[in-house]
Amino acid sequence: MAQEIIRAENFFDRRFGVTGHDVEKLLSQALARKADYADLYFEYRVNEGVSLEEGLVKQGSRSTSNGVGVRVLSEAKTGYAYTDDITIDNLALAARTAQAIAQNRSADVPVKVGGERVAAHDLYPVKTPPTDVALEKKTALLYEIDRLARSLDARVKNVFVSFASEEKIVLVASSKGWLAGDIQPLGRLNVTVIAEERGNRQVGTYGGGGRVAFDFFLDKNNYERFTREAVRQAILNLEAEDAPAGTMDVVLGPGWPGILLHEAIGHGLEGDFNRKKVSAFSERIGQKVASELCTVVDDGTLPSRRGSLNLDDEGTPTQRTVLIDKGILRGYLQDRLNAGLMKMAPTGNGRRESYAHIPMPRMTNTFMLAGESAPEDIIRSVKKGLYAVSFGGGQVDITNGKFVFSASEAYLIEDGRIGRPVKGATLIGNGPDVLTRVSMVGHDLKLDEGVGTCGKDGQSVPVGVGLPTIRIDGLTVGGTAAENK
Amino acid sequence: MERLELSAELALDILKQAKQKGATAGDVMMAESDSSFVAVRLGDVDKVSQAQEKRLGIRLFFGASSASASTSDISTAAIERLVDDTCALARATAKDEYSGLPAPEALAKDLPDLDLDDGQNRAVSVDDKIRLALAAEKAALEFDPRITNSEGGEFSASAARVLYANSHGFTGEYHGSSYGVSVAPVASSNGSMQRDYWYSSQRKFARLEAPEAVGRRAAERALRRLGARKVKTRECPVVFDPEISANLLRHLSSALSGYALYKGASFLVGRLGEKIASENVTIVDDGTIPGALGSKPFDGEGLPTAKKTIVDRGVLRSYLLDTYSGKKMNLSSTGNASRGIGDSPGVGPLNFYLAAGAHAPEEIVASVDNGFYVTELMGFGVNLVTGDYSRGAAGIWIEKGQLAYPVEEVTIAGNLKEMLANIEMVGRDLEFRGRIAAPTLKLSRMTVAGN
Numbered sequence: 020m021a022q023e024i025i026r027a028e029n030f031f032d033r034r035f036g037v038t039g040h041d042v043e044k045l046l047s048q049a050l051a052r053k054a055d056y057a058d059l060y061f062e063y064r065v066n067e068g069v070s071l072e073e074g075l076v077k078q079g080s081r082s083t084s085n086g087v088g089v090r091v092l093s094e095a096k097t098g099y100a101y102t103d104d105i106t107i108d109n110l111a112l113a114a115r116t117a118q119a120i121a122q123n124r125s126a127d128v129p130v131k132v133g134g135e136r137v138a139a140h141d142l143y144p145v146k147t148p149p150t151d152v153a154l155e156k157k158t159a160l161l162y163e164i165d166r167l168a169r170s171l172d173a174r175v176k177n178v179f180v181s182f183a184s185e186e187k188i189v190l191v192a193s194s195k196g197w198l199a200g201d202i203q204p205l206g207r208l209n210v211t212v213i214a215e216e217r218g219n220r221q222v223g224t225y226g227g228g229g230r231v232a233f234d235f236f237l238d239k240n241n242y243e244r245f246t247r248e249a250v251r252q253a254i255l256n257l258e259a260e261d262a263p264a265g266t267m268d269v270v271l272g273p274g275w276p277g278i279l280l281h282e283a284i285g286h287g288l289e290g291d292f293n294r295k296k297v298s299a300f301s302e303r304i305g306q307k308v309a310s311e312l313c314t315v316v317d318d319g320t321l322p323s324r325r326g327s328l329n330l331d332d333e334g335t336p337t338q339r340t341v342l343i344d345k346g347i348l349r350g351y352l353q354d355r356l357n358a359g360l361m362k363m364a365p366t367g368n369g370r371r372e373s374y375a376h377i378p379m380p381r382m383t384n385t386f387m388l389a390g391e392s393a394p395e396d397i398i399r400s401v402k403k404g405l406y407a408v409s410f411g412g413g414q415v416d417i418t419n420g421k422f423v424f425s426a427s428e429a430y431l432i433e434d435g436r437i438g439r440p441v442k443g444a445t446l447i448g449n450g451p452d453v454l455t456r457v458s459m460v461g462h463d464l465k466l467d468e469g470v471g472t473c474g475k476d477g478q479s480v481p482v483g484v485g486l487p488t489i490r491i492d493g494l495t496v497g498g499t500a501a502e503n504k
Numbered sequence: 505m506e507r508l509e510l511s512a513e514l515a516l517d518i519l520k521q522a523k524q525k526g527a528t529a530g531d532v533m534m535a536e537s538d539s540s541f542v543a544v545r546l547g548d549v550d551k552v553s554q555a556q557e558k559r560l561g562i563r564l565f566f567g568a569s570s571a572s573a574s575t576s577d578i579s580t581a582a583i584e585r586l587v588d589d590t591c592a593l594a595r596a597t598a599k600d601e602y603s604g605l606p607a608p609e610a611l612a613k614d615l616p617d618l619d620l621d622d623g624q625n626r627a628v629s630v631d632d633k634i635r636l637a638l639a640a641e642k643a644a645l646e647f648d649p650r651i652t653n654s655e656g657g658e659f660s661a662s663a664a665r666v667l668y669a670n671s672h673g674f675t676g677e678y679h680g681s682s683y684g685v686s687v688a689p690v691a692s693s694n695g696s697m698q699r700d701y702w703y704s705s706q707r708k709f710a711r712l713e714a715p716e717a718v719g720r721r722a723a724e725r726a727l728r729r730l731g732a733r734k735v736k737t738r739e740c741p742v743v744f745d746p747e748i749s750a751n752l753l754r755h756l757s758s759a760l761s762g763y764a765l766y767k768g769a770s771f772l773v774g775r776l777g778e779k780i781a782s783e784n785v786t787i788v789d790d791g792t793i794p795g796a797l798g799s800k801p802f803d804g805e806g807l808p809t810a811k812k813t814i815v816d817r818g819v820l821r822s823y824l825l826d827t828y829s830g831k832k833m834n835l836s837s838t839g840n841a842s843r844g845i846g847d848s849p850g851v852g853p854l855n856f857y858l859a860a861g862a863h864a865p866e867e868i869v870a871s872v873d874n875g876f877y878v879t880e881l882m883g884f885g886v887n888l889v890t891g892d893y894s895r896g897a898a899g900i901w902i903e904k905g906q907l908a909y910p911v912e913e914v915t916i917a918g919n920l921k922e923m924l925a926n927i928e929m930v931g932r933d934l935e936f937r938g939r940i941a942a943p944t945l946k947l948s949r950m951t952v953a954g955n
Contacts, residue, residue, distance in 0.1 A: 069596075069597075072767060073767075075598040075599075075600055076596070076597050076598050077570075077597060077598060077600045077603070078570075078571070078572075078597065078848060079571040079572070079593035079594070079596060079597045080571060080572040080573060080574075080593070080846060080847060080848070081571075081572075081573040081574075081589050081590070081593060082561075082573060082574040082575065082846045083573075083574070083575045083576065083577060083582070083586075084575075084576045085576060085577060086557075086576065095545075095548070095550065096548070096549050096550065096551070096552075097550065097551040097552070098551075098552050098553075099551065099552065099553040099554075100553065100554045100555060101553075101555045102555065102556060102557075103556075103557050103558060103559075103576040103577075104507050104556075104558070106507075116554050117552075119552060119630065120549060120552050154592070154593060154596035155596055157596075158596055158597070176768060177767055177768055177769075179767070213767070213768055213769060213889065215768070220768060220773075220889055220890065221889065221890065222769065222887065222889045222890075262894070262917075264737050264915075264917060264951050264952075264953035265737040265953055265954075265955070266737075266954075266955055295545070295653070295655065296653060297653055297655055297690050297697070297699060299697070375555060375557070377551060377553065411884050411885070412883065412884035413883060413884070414882045414883045414884070414896070415882075416699065416882065417699075418690055418697045418698060418699035419696065419697060419698050419699070419729075419732075419912065421882070421896065421898070421912055421913050422882075422896075423882045423883035423885070423895070423896030423915070424883065425883055425884055425885035425894065425895075442887075442890075442892055443885060443887060443892060443894065444885070444894050444915075444917070445883050445885040445894040445895055445896055445915045445917070447882075447883075447896045447913055447914065447915050447953075448913070449913060495734070495913065495914065495915065495953055495954060495955075496915075496953060497885070497894045497895070497896070497914075497915020497916070497917050497951075497953040498894060498917055498951070498953065499894070499917045499918060499919075499951045500951075
């Protein structure tokens with residue numbers, strides 16, 4: 020990792036002529052009004068996208084962004100300014116703008132950075148980032164997926180494939196003296212299929228990725244599996260019936276249904292909401308918020324995962340944080356500002372979308388640890404209910420705790436057996452209550468494939484989720500078929 | 505590296521460079537903006553942010569192949585690299601006979617002055633912004649003792665300049681300003697909390713609602729949610745408040761997008777000229793309303809943004825198209841190309857609204873014996889391919905024509921096809937609070953799932 024810091028440091032020096040000495044001077048200017056803390060966030064980012072539709076790779080696009088955000092903290096106040104024109108004059112102007120929030124004038128405080136190295140992880144040692152791989156290799160993969168999808172079922176009418184990749188080089192310098200850099204690759208392959216039969220048109224979608232090299236996607240176990248899954252879902256939806264409406268027992272399959280934890284629990288445990296006491300989980304540490312079967316963690320240190328980071332966007336190394344331990348609420352997710360104000364330690368969850376955004380507490384990879392039940396036994400235990408295995412998006416109101424998430428593949432359970440497929444239904448519940456209704460947890464913990472993006476306050480960041488098969492007693496299912504009730 | 509100024513000359517120069525490298529056609533989109541926001545919380549400054557940004561994007565054609573790229577580094581060397589990158593990308597994409605710029609004769613000629621910039625962006629100081637955000641939050645906090653906390657008040661302002669040029673020789677430029685004030689108070693009683701939000705958003709500073717009015721409205725919205733409960737699962741009439749109606753229109757605009765249609769990814773495929781909604785429904789898209797948030801003098805391809813009727817008394821009269829998606833369906837662009845810098849065009853509505861009807865909102869509520877007045881939606885449960893719709897909802901239960909008690913943790917479900925056909929009453933309370941607007945609507949029935 021030490022090499023990476025040097026590389027990121029050199030990168031900005033070489034590209035924009037901003038030296039370590041300049042950084043020290045800027046931070047000291049930013050602190051000039053007795054501010055508590057200042058940091059600089061340098062970012063250089065390349066995004067590339069190629070996509071296929073109607074059998075043709077019609078689109079290719081590439082964008083390059085660079086910029087610097089200057090932040091000054093004074094107690095609970097944040098001053099922020101950013102520029103995409105990286106010159107010393109502009110940075111000095113940004114530093115002055117950002118420090119306008121601190122009121123009392125005083126002399127410049129000398130700042131020395133780089134003395135302390137941040138001991139970070141090395142979670143994604145990718146030699147060639149996916150943005151640097153020859154385009155022909157990417158388009159060839161897209162054509163192969165199109166061919167495969169169409170060969171799997173004659174009812175496949177259209178196939179959309181996209182491959183998006185990113186490389187981000189970041190450098191954080193803080194007035195506390197540390198300098199931390201990272202190089203963050205990211206790739207995501209997505210396959211969407213439209214199937215049609217007798218005028219009934221249905222969609223299936225699947226994909227995956229992470230902080231991985233392009234070879235990951237060339238692996239048959241990945242691209243071929245994603246394609247087969249997208250086709251299978253579209254075909255399955257051709258037969259799906261209207262989803263039921265009302266409260267019933269729900270079994271969630273392993274993996275991506277972990278979005279339940281992200282919405283129902285994760286957001287409500289972010290430090291900013293809890294410092295402001297606007298979360299349904301405010302001041303509930305030490306209390307029972309889930310059944311004893313539930314242990315939930317947020318872990319930014321899993322190798323190659325989409326939600327992982329060597330260090331967060333404030334330069335703090337990521338870690339594994341226990342949120343719920345055997346049903347008891349244990350911890351919050353913190354950035355530096357909120358950790359400081361709550362007199363807690365930062366947890367490596369200070370993230371931001373880009374240099375144009377102020378960091379805040381965000382999740383990384385959030386999942387429930389495996390339990391002891393066999394998944395088959397969990398299904399068998401339900402007399403009449405819903406088995407949901409794949410989801411679209413979700414949302415939460417952190418203040419009243421209500422959350423929703425929408426199933427994209429679900430089945431009725433009748434007398435302990437998986438029955439007919441039903442159309443996507445929205446599940447709705449109450450965050451502080453839902454995990455208390457978890458009555459069985461499977462031994463089959465699975466992490467998602469690497470497709471999640473979380474939005475908060477207008478900022479999007481990549482995240483991961485995971486879940487073993489679980490049974491929830493009594494959750495509201497929002498289908499259209501109300502007459503059965 | 506020296507940073508270049510954004511100008512029509514620079515755009516034409518880039519297109520010339522590209523031509524020398526073999527491009528047969530192309531276009532350039534550039535924007536620069538000046539933006540700021542302040543956030544206050546519980547009477548004190550929370551955040552102040554300020555920024556200036558520039559971005560430049562190009563799309564190049566090599567015959568029927570094309571690619572796009574963009575950069576925030578506006579220097580001679582970076583632009584040269586950008587052109588090279590785009591050429592390399594274009595060589596890797598397939599020939600697509602439908603691709604290309606619009607016909608030269610279709611491009612906007614006289615660019616209307618739509619009064620989109622009030623020139624006040626720099627005149628409103630940081631202190632003014634803080635004062636306005638504080639006033640909005642204070643009005644919310646003082647409205648009722650049950651308003652006990654706040655996620656804060658915000659004020660934002662931006663001014664942007666957009667330039668577009670293409671290899672037919674078109675160049676155009678416009679400036680637009682926008683301002684917003686919002687508050688998110690928290691109400692509590694009996695140990696339970698409810699948060700809500702209200703806002704005002706305008707192109708002109710002088711047209712913003714008074715911050716005090718925004719604050720009071722936000723407080724009312726949070727208070728009316730206190731004590732919310734679930735209801736029994738049933739089918740019943742549903743009334744959408746204007747924000748929720750606008751949300752329905754947003755889904756409709758996505759289903760009307762040429763890209764969704766030619767891909768077969770919309771429930772409205774092949775419905776042009778047919779009845780898709782009740783006859784109470786007339787929907788218009790108009791990019792030429794002076795001073796409106798969705799107005800612009802030309803679209804993302806340089807085409808005029810004229811007013812058009814999309815749905816006329818229930819009958820679908822027009823899709824939303826750009827040049828490419830139009831060609832795919834043998835139709836002309838409707839001037840709805842929307843364009844991120846460095847993306848190829850997509851389709852988006854301009855000012856897209858459902859025309860006001862005859863009924864007062866109170867009259868609509870009074871017509872419902874037992875039903876659900878929806879004021880909040882959650883989640884993403886809409887499938888535009890099939891029209892299936894299932895979303896989390898909160899609002900107020902209607903009993904015998906009266907708003908009776910707040911409801912939460914329920915879902916409303918149906919299918920967009922039926923929902924549009926079931927629009928039984930249209931309110932007269934149309935107000936442009938954003939680019940997409942609609943009045944209060946009554947749908948004859950949906951499934952409400954709860955206990």
